[in-house]
Each structure stands twice: as structure tokens, then as C-alpha cells.
Amino acid sequence: MPDFAIGESDFVLDGRPLQIISGALHYFRMHPDCWADRIEKARLMGLNTIETYVPWNLHSPRPGVFDTSGMLDLGRFLREVQSAGLYAIVRPGPYICAELDNGGLPAWLFRDGSAGVRRYEPAFMSAVTQYLRDVLEIVRPLQIDQGGPVLLVQVENEYGAFGNDQTYLKAIAEVIRNAGTTVPLVTVDQPTDAMLAAGGLDGVLRTASFGSRVTTRLETLRKHQPTGPLMCMEFWDGWFDYWGGRHHTTSASDAAAELDALLAAGASVNIYMFHGGTNFGLSSGANDKGVYRPTITSYDYDAPLDEAGNPTEKFHAFREVISRYAPVPDTVPASKPAAPEFTVALSDPVALLQGSGGTWSEHQEPPTLDDLDVRLAIFRTELRHGGPAMLTFGEVRDRVQVFLDGAPVGVLERERHERAIMLPHTRGRLELVVEDQGRVNYGPRIGESKGLIGPVRVGTEELTGWTACGIDLDRVPQLWHCAGPTPSALGIGPTAWRATFETDGESDLFLRTDAWGKGIAWINGFCLGRYWRRGPQETLYVPAPLLEQGTNTLVVLELDLLESPTATFTGSARLGFTDL
Known part of the structure; x- marks a missing residue:
């Protein structure tokens, strides 16, 4: 079997230095029948490795479930990587960020408020342990020393940007090792002294995430990783978009120059993203750094392959750079013809307001969307006041449409910090359509509940006696x-x-x-x-x-x-x- 290890200054495969030139491909953001095409195009750009996150929330939409069907067939994906002659890196988290709903953490884990978030706490660690065992049962026989493609497994993800619980990090690493992982482990953090110190583990290779200022970033990483290979585990070649913003693009020539600097320094690299794909379903997350910004459905990322798998200007620019450091196949993939119009x-x-799409239940106060286990719900109550009054909410997460006797009154949005709206009258049927637009995937608001938070009031009076219809999408x-x-x-x-x-x-x-x-x-x-x-x-x-x-x-x-x-x-x- 191949022998892969971390050497004094390089990754070493069968006694020879290996410069990893990897690209991120998320199997869960592509139709499985597209995997082979995207992997082959990665090979044609000159990549020797494919990296993927593993989304806990998608594999486990409910407690006790670990789904590996269809787009979630991690084993099939890794075998297709190997069939193309490439290596693999697996990053199972448990937190992955990735602009994914809740950063990849399942919402049900935090429903009763007993589990901590990304810390050494019994309820959280118990669930994480089972999840990692489920993932690594798939990965274990596909490690390189077992004849498979997997070179590296990552512990957590940019933990230094969130916390500094070394007990937690060590426990995660121990779970991964005890599940039969024999390949080297790595961590990744943004290259600042504070983050690399808080998110790293002694005995585990530290890597970094950045998209510019290569020389400075590598110098910072080397201070915290005195020996072993240098690696940019996320070389950011584009960016994601949020609703209401612009479509982010970056210069292909500037990104290629930074990639050239990385490879010239002898560092290994994982291009994030090689192909972004799509946030199918309701899998996209959100950011909230004072303003809530939900991520769009496309995860095109301005990557070397666009959302539909066509090579972009970056593909050709990166391919030319890589050819200076590694063999690149002669074949260049062509773009697909225009789609039918x-x-x-x-x-x-x-009309869902007339009762289709779900089952109605009675509640004294409006339940959260988490209580109903849905992403969209209708809430209904009767008003018996009379004249105009203000309708107020404790907090809206994330959008509420207000109707009186079937007629629209207005919309309140979390993004605008809206919590109040004037009702033209307060007699008749009040209906609220409440939507979860994506859970925060980065920072301290991970794990928060969704829906109507706090009391709903007309004037100073709290409204009670509700019926709710959770919409099964x-x-x-x-x-x-x-x-x-x-x-x-x-x-x-x-x-x-x-x-x-x-x-x-x-x-x-x-x-x-x-x-x-x-x-x-x-x-x-x-x-x-x-x-x-x-x-x-x-x-x-x-x-x-x-x-x-x-x-x-x-x-x-x-x-x-x-x-x-x-x-x-x-x-x-x-x-x-x-x-x-």
C-alpha cells in the first residue's frame, strides 16, 4: 500500500515529496451524475487532489438518520475521485461553514437548548461522536494506506475564529483517530497569530485559509508550524453572493498571480472553489455581522468551473500557472452549447392561505419554526379590537408577511431589523406567513432558533390563541x-x-x-x-x-x-x- 506522511518540510508519498495541488468540489452541491465530469475537468486543469466538506445537517436531517443516498453518497464520490487518478482530502467538521445552513450543524441538535455549540459539552459531543463515526466508517477503507484516495482528514474548521476550547479540539481529534483514521490530521485557520494559536493543535498539521498576500500569510503560518509542509487549505479564488447584493467576481490574472506565488514557495494548495455548484433545496445559509444577509441559491463563486461546469477564464489562467510546477494534460475541456430557450x-x-400544504395545530402562543420542524409556516388568530393599532414582534427570523382577512398588509424583514407594522383595523382574521431564509453559518449566532421570537402584541396586549400550519415543502x-x-x-x-x-x-x-x-x-x-x-x-x-x-x-x-x-x-x- 502507498505510504503517505508529513515530512520535515513536505508531504511525502512513498519516500518522495508531494506538492498537493487540490481543488474544492462539494459532492452535495452537484447532481451525482455530474460528479465524473467535474472531477475529470479538475484533472485536466492539472489538479492532483480533490477536497470536499461533509455536511452533517444534510446527511442527518433528523436525529438517528445518516442518509448517503443520491447527492449524499460520499463513498461513491470518493471512489470516482480515485477512478480519475486523483487523491482526496475530507473535511467532516463537524462545523464546516461553507455558506451552508447553520454551518452544516443540524438544527435539531439545538432545538431544546441543552446542547452547546462547538464546545466540550456532553450533549453536543455525544451527537458529534456518532456523526463522525458514521462519516469515517465511509472514509476509513478509502484512506491511502488502505488503497484508497484519501490523504488528509481535517479536525473542525477555522475554530480559531470562533473559540479557544482546546479540550474540545483534542476531543474531536481523538474521536477521529479512534474511528480508524490513520492518515495525517490537519486544522485550518485564517493566518493571524490569535486564530492559528486558538484553532491549532500540537501534533496536528496547521494549515491556513487566504486568497492574497501569499508571502506574508505563509510567514505567519510558518511561525505557528515550524516544521512540516506549508499549505493553504482554502485559497479563495472568488466569493459567494447574498440576496440584494452584487454578484462577486475577482480578477483571473490577480488570482493566478497569487496561485503562482503559492506554488513557487513550495506550498501545497486547495483552491476554494474549483467548482462551486448550487445550494439546491434550502441548503444555503446566511451571515449576520449586525445585518442579516441570506446567501443566494447559486454557489458559482466565480470559480474555474462555473455553476454549470463550464471552464472560465480562471480555469485557463490557473491551468497555465500549474503547468509550471506539475504535468498538465494536453486536453482542454470545451464549454457546453447554449441551453434551449x-x-x-x-x-x-x-392558495396555501386557504389551508392546503400542511396540518393545522392549536397553540396558546406562536411556536417557533423549530417547534414545528418546518422552514415555512402560517399562523392564524382572531382579532376582536376594532380600530387601527400597531402589531409588534419580539424578533423576526427571518421574514413575516402580514394579512388581514386575506388581504396583504405588509412585510417585516430581519435584514431591515423590522419588528412592527401598523394594522388598518384590529377586527377579523390575522394571518402571518413566516419564513426561515437560511440559518447563520458563521459566528456566535450559529444554532439560534427560527420564526417569531418573543411575544406578538397588538398595542400593549399579547396575542394568544393561535392555530399554526407548518408547510411541508x-x-x-x-x-x-x-x-x-x-x-x-x-x-x-x-x-x-x-x-x-x-x-x-x-x-x-x-x-x-x-x-x-x-x-x-x-x-x-x-x-x-x-x-x-x-x-x-x-x-x-x-x-x-x-x-x-x-x-x-x-x-x-x-x-x-x-x-x-x-x-x-x-x-x-x-x-x-x-x-x-
């Missing part, structure tokens, strides 16, 4: 099978629409969303993700493997207002303005 009518509206594409369509010409409030269209099942599609309001879309029952007129993203990516040769079904859940019940497919991605 067509328009179909949306029809058969089902997985069931939305089947609404027409369990309830007759409820005509709603204006589509007031959350309304589901559907359409059918024909394809050859061989081409990707790009669904235009900029003419709609805010909502979620599905193709053939698969959740493509969120859309929002706020942008910057104006299309949803539809991978060809989701499509059937012949008839396909599109379902749209519009939360605001659909100006025109029409779906348009366009020839390429539209990710928005690069400046505001």
Missing part, C-alpha cells in the same frame, strides 16, 4: 394530488403553480426568475432552490440529469405576487450585476 404557462394555482409538488386546485386569480399570499414542458433530457436548462417575486421552484419533484426578485441571481440552474426525455413538471411556490403566470427558460446563467 422556451416559455411555458403556469396554471392550476393552489417536500409535499408542495404533490399538492394537486391531495387537494383540488383553489383558483386565485391574483395569487394573493403563498400560491403554488405548475407547468409541464417537453425536453430531450440531454441539455441543462436555466430557469428565469427575475420576473417573479420571491419563492421556491421544483423540477420533477427536485427542489432547485430559492429565487427572489431582489437578485443578484436571475436564473436557477437545472442540471440535465434532473430532466426526463419527454414530459417534465415545473412547480413554483410564489410567496409574494406573480405578475405573469409564465415560466421562461433561457440559454445561459444570469447571476446579476457585478457592481451596484
